[in-house]
Ligand SMILES: NC(=O)c1ccc[n+]([C@@H]2O[C@H](COP(=O)([O-])OP(=O)(O)OC[C@H]3O[C@@H](n4cnc5c(N)ncnc54)[C@H](O)[C@@H]3O)[C@@H](O)[C@H]2O)c1
């Protein structure tokens with residue numbers, strides 16, 4: 044029996060609205076964007092077949108976005124639209140064809156010829172004379188000829204990728220939050236979120252705290268600064284900041300943000316602009332709203348607008364590209380797909396736009412989106428597999444984290460058999476059971492996630508999951524953390540902790556972290572070795588590591604541990620004593636303190652003794668190189684607390700006793716001009732530094748961190764899996780360094 048379309052539509056709308064709420068209001072989406080877009084497409088298709096059932100409030104007809112509590116909702120001077128999207132080239136091509144049909148001058152001409160033919164015929168309408176008959180015959184012949192000319196022309200256009208007068212522009216689709224910035228006489232007066240497109244939330248105070256957004260524009264452009272200018276663009280969170288924030292969020296017992304867009308939205312919702320300032324958001328312009336007539340008359344295309352915007356001091360994306368045809372645009376999309384993982388921010392696709400303003404105006408808007416733009420989105424890769432087991436892992440803070448162990452499956456080019464489940468709440472929310480068929484997803488660098496269970500493939504008799512009542516490793520007592528009351532609801536479980544201070548799993552995890560690559564980087568003391576040594580009772584504290592050589596005989600008795608391996612380990616431990624204060628701070632597992640904050644703080648204070656004298660306020664408010672350090676209250680408080688706690692005192696006493704270097708060259712003294720005048724490019728996966736860290740290092744040593752390799756590049760620093768940049772450098776004879784060699788250059792005196 045065919046389904047009742049009205050019912051189908053209503054069910055779909057309800058389902059879509061539910062996901063919109065989860066996504067925009069709660070910031071805890073249950074399904075992936077691609078799945079959401081499929082639901083929406085399904086609704087659009089049913090509605091297209093039954094246009095009489097379309098209502099203005101259907102999710103297919105309106106821009107979604109919800110007001111945020113605590114902010115004033117204000118009208119937009121000009122509407123803000125969404126963008127239609129697609130995941131395939133076929134739809135993209137159909138879109139270009141529609142643009143071409145509306146805009147190509149030859150087609151417009153042919154269309155007017157067709158009207159002229161119709162008109163001739165109308166003149167003799169109803170007449171039965173031989174003359175009239177001849178007119179009609181001639182018209183038919185002309186129409187046939189015209190049809191074949193039109194289709195020839197369209198075929199040729201299709202072969203050439205539908206070239207448009209004025210061309211197209213491709214732009215990275217930065218995954219953030221849309222914003223409208225209003226400047227009056229060059230001063231930022233208002234910042235409004237997109238909201239439902241007609242009204243958004245006034246987040247001006249928070250936006251003022253974002254350093255990459257100019258509060259004042261400069262009037263040096265070729266076109267004088269318009270008296271009124273609304274710039275539309277994207278506020279986003281760079282990847283490194285996203286990772287840092289999630290570390291902090293998880294350490295504080297909260298659920299991590301699903302993606303950088305969520306975390307950006309979450310940040311803009313903060314009632315305290317100080318928090319916004321700490322989170323290092325960025326901005327890129329991608330459009331215009333209201334603009335004073337004097338300027339509007341002189342600017343004839345989108346790409347021109349962006350150029351002028353840049354000259355007025357507004358950040359624009361250097362990766363935007365003008366294209367003559369869709370063929371070129373598709374080339375860009377393909378080229379960009381490989382590049383995007385190297386960018387410092389998340390990109391979920393490429394937006395293709397018709398460039399000329401006249402052409403845009405001619406095409407206009409649907410109720411939801413411009414007809415002159417489309418977003419081509421890259422699919423997050425998904426795969427289906429079977430959940431074999433949920434493992435509970437004990438972290439260095441005692442936190443119990445569930446991890447899915449699955450039948451190995453290939454996604455996004457790698458074999459995956461583990462996925463994160465975040466916490467027990469997620470397991471119950473998604474109703475995940477051992478034995479289920481599950482969909483997992485891997486996007487870019489992000490850890491694989493379990494998206495959902497394929498319910499209709501669930502075998503009979505699967506049991507609901509239970510949360511561990513005791514620590515799976517030490518059987519110790521478990522404490523449950525709940526979300527705070529300010530979340531609106533209380534009692535939602537956010538995390539479980541093993542609170543046994545002697546829990547062997549915690550000791551082990553702490554030591555693994557301590558010896559790890561980004562921290563003390565102890566050669567020979569990997570995960571396996573730590574496991575062996577802790578099990579044998581040879582190490583338990585950080586200090587034990589440095590006196591391990593005194594127990595050489597016992598170490599040698601361990602399985603698979605020869606003389607050579609042991610000596611290597613001892614040498615690695617000795618070498619680690621000189622890592623310096625930054626690495627030490629990052630290695631101790633102090634809540635919220637990671638490698639970046641560790642370095643900034645160590646460079647400022649120079650010694651542990653100086654740092655120990657600082658108050659939490661000092662640590663939070665010092666200036667690094669004349670600007671704010673970015674060390675927030677959480678970090679400062681947590682570090683201060685640790686430094687003055689009994690455990691902290693004990694840890695540092697042990698390290699001092701062992702002869703570990705607890706000092707650090709301060710920035711002013713430490714920075715050299717070793718790279719002065721040199722241009723460096725970084726590529727591939729680095730292990731010692733993050734992208735941002737190494738670029739900062741290049742700059743503090745007087746060098747320039749460029750993004751592409753050319754003849755004027757002095758060095759290419761290549762990590763693992765370096766691709767096209769490495770090939771190019773080799774072709775051009777640019778000197779290639781690995782991380783260690785780069786490090787040596789900086790150390791050279
Ligand atoms: N997973 C879920 O449950 C769920 C629920 C609701 C919505 N969503 C997702 O949210 C998105 C819908 O949001 P949307 O309406 O903002 O659409 P969108 O994010 O797909 O595209 C429109 C937005 O792209 C941004 N953008 C980035 N770069 C741009 C550029 N160069 N030029 C122009 N705009 C650019 C703009 O902010 C614009 O508003 C979809 O991706 C959808 O999958 C997911």
Ligand SMILES: [Zn+2]
Pocket residue numbers: 437514515516517518519541542543546547548549
């Ligand atoms: Zn335990």
